[in-house]
Amino acid sequence: MSPAEISPTPSRTRTARVLVLCTGNSCRSILAEALFRDLGGGRIAVESAGSRPEGTVDSRTIRVLDEAGLAHDWARSKPMTEFLDREFDHVITVCDDAAEACPLFPGPANRTHWSIPDPAGATGTDEEQLAVYRATYADLRGRITAFLATLQG
16 A cells, blocks of 8 residues: 555544633632643643632732743633533533532533632741642642543543
């Protein structure tokens, strides 16, 4: 067979559509979106939103993403209502409030809930507060790594 007669096997994988929800869309869901973008490669199309968005991304979230070397120029705090007309394969809530407020999304949308404390509630010195954000990042990284391992492809 000549090279011209050989065609590549079509890929059977497709991009999984993921929506990550929390209350303010300024900390946990932004960290999760950045991690999905980084770890998921071309397998994931991810968005994040909040049930009551803060309107800005927390500066400590930005600092942790900078430390990790993850881009965040896309990051903005937005309401989950922005996505009600979109289909997702997975809707992941990362706080209890968002899990309770989460509307039904059209399409297959498998729902997953991760109860993760809000790092914005951290107290102490700036360094002690930042340590809580770093711990939240590490927790999410472990969960997302395990989640991605369950996806086909």
